Amino acid sequence: MHMTEFRSIVAETGAAHGDPIAVHGLEDVARLCAAADAAFDTYRATPREARAAFLERIADEILAIGEPLIAAAMRESGLPRARLEGERGRTMGQLRMFASVVRAGAWQQLRIDPALPDRAPLPRPDLRLRMIPLGPVAVFGASNFPLAFSTAGGDTASALAAGCPVVVKGHPAHPETGALVAGAIARAVAACDLPEGVFGHLVGPGNELGAALVADPRITAVGFTGSRAGGLALARIAQNRDVPIPVYAEMSAVNPVLLMPSALAARGAALGTAFVGSLTMGAGQFCTNPGLVLAIAGEGLDAFLGAAREAVSAAQPQVMLTAGIHAAYEKGVAALAGAAGVETLGKGAEGTSPCGGAALFVTDAKAFLANPALGHEVFGSSSVIVTCADEAELVSVLKGLEGQLTATLHMDQADEALAARVLPILERKAGRILANGWPTGVEVCHAMVHGGPFPATSDARTTSVGSMAIDRFLRPVSYQNLSAELLPAELTDAAFGDGAPRLIDGKLTL
Amino acid sequence: MHMTEFRSIVAETGAAHGDPIAVHGLEDVARLCAAADAAFDTYRATPREARAAFLERIADEILAIGEPLIAAAMRESGLPRARLEGERGRTMGQLRMFASVVRAGAWQQLRIDPALPDRAPLPRPDLRLRMIPLGPVAVFGASNFPLAFSTAGGDTASALAAGCPVVVKGHPAHPETGALVAGAIARAVAACDLPEGVFGHLVGPGNELGAALVADPRITAVGFTGSRAGGLALARIAQNRDVPIPVYAEMSAVNPVLLMPSALAARGAALGTAFVGSLTMGAGQFCTNPGLVLAIAGEGLDAFLGAAREAVSAAQPQVMLTAGIHAAYEKGVAALAGAAGVETLGKGAEGTSPCGGAALFVTDAKAFLANPALGHEVFGSSSVIVTCADEAELVSVLKGLEGQLTATLHMDQADEALAARVLPILERKAGRILANGWPTGVEVCHAMVHGGPFPATSDARTTSVGSMAIDRFLRPVSYQNLSAELLPAELTDAAFGDGAPRLIDGKLTL
Structure with missing residues (x-):
């Protein structure tokens, strides 16, 4: 039976809220994809300034929704006000950053090789290259960022910046939030005199709509942030089309944190406390949550473990995004607690709502290497601390890791030689390497990489946060x-001097 | 039974030449991949100047082989001396172009967002981004370019330039040519004091070695030029690995040539003669061969057809690359000759050796649209001319085409309005659009795109010819x-001023 309506759920209580929401059908997928395809040539031809103004208008329209947007997002996600106001700011900041990127014009990668009519033995023709947008892009809203990674999130902003119409499949965990944002985008489309098909929004539970969206022949690329199973399912659909398309799925990571010996000896207790602070932020529901800590046994490790245990025991229960995510978290934590060679270091208080209590586990390198499941993500505030006997064990654990979004080094100057030895391994494992911080803050800027080798993402050649994300939706065309x-x-x-850089005969000119 | 040796075949006669050649086994695949993986960290750390010098040394070593290389390539491919001397020059030119690209340093995409310690509400960390190479790359030699797209061809040159070790699966149609070039690369590796694993070379017939190479967990990307079936098979293997990897397969295209009304009326006969010249060059064995001509019926079309028929009837037989390619060509031509609504316009003389006689077919838009097989590539000097009743039919045919490497416009000033209307369609179909030329000359430069939407390639976001090809083998890493x-x-x-461009706080600086 095809469901025709569903409800917005209050994350904290599990109760339905508001009126029943109509579920889109397969005919809506086809209609929105056809509209996106029809809008593509008009939209991609917009001048840079017009496209930038459109992105800024979306940001303005989102802000203009005001309190109702924050209230809906709080209710549907269970996340606190400060976090969601910050996330709204980030969402608008992303749109404005891409507006500035569109204006600067480097994304066009203009290249000109002028004709050489007198070259022997053959003349060279005039060749000029630019990047053009791929076409309509499907974007999937993420459960854990109802604003910054959803309807008008980073994937939508970068695809629109590239000149691609977008059809969003909204996340069913926050339909009211999604509808408000979709309305803001639609108003910006109208205000900027763009074809309606530049943006479409699909609403409904289950996987049927999303699967049909990725399979639609008019869709040319996919942006997704979510589970490994979900990302792999979309990738399979995309690969089995008559015309396969790229899928940018950000899926799964445990984001190893390495405690280097000297830093650990100098401030083991402080690191333990700060670690739990990063782990429990937002109920641990960040893609970059530190789910794995690696330390060489020695001075300071006991202090780290003691402080971490104390901090996690004091951690207050936090509402998780959905009942399903909470159930998966409890299952993952139970599996870790029962795994061979794994000890439970400490657990936070559990609430009565769907709150995942924070959980810390300790094991050693041998047990970790013997059981690959210990290196899989448990989405939420759960982390595994692996003690390594020596550098050789640390290197073995690192080399055995899957691809990651981030890798973190806590280190002092005396740790630099060891850090330099492991750095080449980390570069092959992660998209971002950071020193003396925590991975959970992802800056939206030009030098950010929120990506990494499989299974952190399905395509390590890109990032889903930061201005480089625009490159995902472009392809080169040469004109001879x-x-x-x-x-x-x-x-x-005649366009020289328009501010966009050009590679002329191999020389970069501004 | 596993074959342990095979022979170099003289293209013209089908006879075996030289001593039996030992066939590599699966253990050699594993050995060469392990060596490439072990060499990776050393090789990717080479300074730009050292890496550039290595590429130039390969070019020098290839030239130093001298006449034996040209003789082997002529014998194994059946291609004439002038073509192969030109191809050798192109091969060396590609290596030298990538040397200059490596030196210039833009490929690193350096980005620096300096720390903003006083930013409110949160300080910004220092973030710096560079592109790093993916890891060992598998390259498949192509039958139709024994030098420029094979052992030291464009894929190898761009992967080595990116900092990736390369394991080549040589094409079994030219094992002696491949061995000579592999020896030149090995000498360059030794002369530049690089680890032996920077380059590996696998030899043997059949698909077993190549399949094992793509499946090897140490391989991180694949470059391929060849048939659609071959490219798709490799893509499937790559997607079904535990860790999927990108496949850059350049596969299949008919490279539509549009004869615009005014140009056709002005010089129909000259276009017909020139068309057959492009079609029969190198026995039609170019990826960019003009296998499809689209014309609106009108003045000049008869002159075009008449001149083309005359030229093709006068075309001399040319040896094809292999007996298998010749057999496939004959089968494809026979299928076209027997297809509903298709007339044979003319055929060239057939030789006694494996020579494919050139063949021209004519049909109309209705018959073409009714039979998708008429739009599939027949590798060799065969082409289908489609007459369209009007612009609407032309647009229907264009919109129904699969992805292409090239699209060509023959046009005069009076054709500009029509050309402007079809240009957006062509941009969505092809990687290169050219006016008043023929697609078979592919310039190796910065603004070249030798790529295009599926099935022209498996990844339209890139090119396999030109300096942008280096981007295929890189991924971003951010350092915080x-x-x-x-x-x-x-x-x-301290490195500022080293000649590489940097994006600093979003501003491009040289």
């Missing part, structure tokens, strides 16, 4: 001996 | 708050 009348304006000689 | 001692040298403040 086209007249100035036919050439895209930005590739004509 | 790392000390100058630990940062990669090129990301330290």
Whole structure:
């Protein structure tokens, strides 16, 4: 039976809220994809300034929703006000950053190799290259960022910046939040005189709509943040199409934190307390949550473990995003607690609502290496601390890890030689390497990589946060001996000096 | 039974030449992949100048082989001397171009967002990004370019330039050519004091070695030029690994040529003659061969058809690359000759050796649209001319085409309005759009795209010819708050002014 309506759920109570919400059907998928395809040529031809203004208008429209947006997101996610106000700021900041990127124009990767009519033995034709957008993009809203990774999140912002219409499959955990944001985007589309098909929004529970969206022949790429199973399922659909398409799925990571001996000896207790602070932020529901700690046994480790145990025991229960996520968390924690060679170091208080109590486990390198499941993500505030007897064991554990979004070094100057030895391993495992911080803060900027080798993502060649994310939705086209009348304006000689960098005969010019 | 030796075949006669050649086994695949993996960290750490010098040394070593290389390639491919001397020049030119690209350093995509310690509400950490190589790359030699797309061809050159060790699976149609080039690369590796594992070379017929190579967990990307079936098979293996990897397969295209009304009326006969010249070059064995011509019926079309028929009837037989390719060509031509609504316009002379006689077919838009097989590549000098009644039919045919490497416009000024209307369609179909030329000359430069939407390639986001090809083998890594001692040298403040461009706080600086 096809469900025709569903409800917004209050995360804290599990109760339904508001009116029943109509569920879209497969005919809506086809309709929105057709509209996106029809809008593509018009939208991709928008001048840089117009496209930038559109992105900024979306940000303005989101802010203009005001309190109802924050209230809906709080109710549907269980996340606190400060976090969601911050996330709204980040969402608007992302849109504005991409507006500035669109204006700067480097994303076009303009390249010009002028004709060499007198070259022997053969003349060289005039060749000019630019990046063009791929086409309509499917974006999946994420449960853990109802604003910054959802309807108008980073995937949507970067795809729109690239010139791609977007069809969002909203996350069923926050339909009211999604509808408010979708309305803001639709108002920006109208205000900027763009075709309605530039943005579409699909609503419904289950996997049927999303699967149909990825399979639709008019969709040319997919952005997804969520579970490994979900990302792999979408990748399979995308690969089995008549025309396979790229899937940018950000899926799963335990984000190893390495405690280097000297740092551990100097401030083991302080690190233990700070670690639990990072682990329990937002109920541990960050992609970059520190789910794995690696330390070489020695001075300071006991202090670290003691402080971490104390901090986790004092951790207050926090509402998780959905009942399903809470159930998966409890199952994952129970599996760790029962695993061979694993001890429970401490647990936080559990609430009566769907609150996952924070949980810390300790094991040694041998047990960890013997059981790959110990290195899999348990989404929530659970982490495994692995004690290594020596550098050789640490290196074995590192080399055996799957791909990660981040790897963190806590280190002092005396640790630099060891850090330099493990750095090449970390580079092959992670998209971001950080020193003396915690991975849970992801800065939205130009030098950010929120990506990494499989299974952290399905495509390590990119990032889903930061300005480089625009490159995911572009492909190069070369124009040979086209007249100035036919050439895209930005590739004509007349456009030189428009602020976009150009590679002319191999020389970068501003 | 596992074959242990095979023979080099003289293309013209089908006879075996030289001593039996030992066939590598699966243990050799594992050995070479392990060596490549072990060499990776050393090789990727080479300074730009050292890596550039290595690429140039390979070019020098190839030239130093001298006449034996040209003789082997002529014998094994059946291609004439001038073509192979030109191809050798192109091969060396590619290596030298990538040397200059490595030196210039833009491929590193250096990005620096300095710390903002006083930013409210939260300080910004120091973030620095560079591209690093993916790891060992598998490259498949192509039958139709024994030098420029094979052992030391474009894929190998761009992967080595990126800092990736390469394991080549040589094409069994030219084992002696491949062995000579592999020897040249090995000498360059030794001369530059690089680990032997930077380059490996696998030899043997059949698909077993190549399949094992793509499946090897140490391989991180694949470069391939060949058939659609071959490329898709490799893509399937790559996707079904525990850790899927990107496959850059350049597979299949018919490279539509559009004859615009005014150009056709002005010089129909000249276009017909020139078309057959492009079609029959190298026995039609180019990826960019013009296998499809689209014209709106009108003045000049008869002259075009008449001149093309005359030219193709006068075309001399040319030896094809292998007996298998010749057999497939004959089968494809026979299928076209027997297809509903298709007329044979003319055929060239057939030789006694494995020579595919050139063949031209004519059909109309309705018959073409009714039979998708008419739009599939027949590798060799065969082409289908489709007459369209009007612009609407032309647009229908264009919209129904699969992805292409190239699309060509023959046009005069009076055709510009029509060309402008079809250009957006062509951009969505092809990697390169050219005016008043023929697609068979592929310039190796910065603004070249030799790529295009599926099935022209398996990944339209890239090119396999030109300097942008290096990007295929790189991924971004971000470094947060790392000390100058630990940062990669090129990301330290001390390296500013080394010639590489940097995006600093979003501003491009040279």
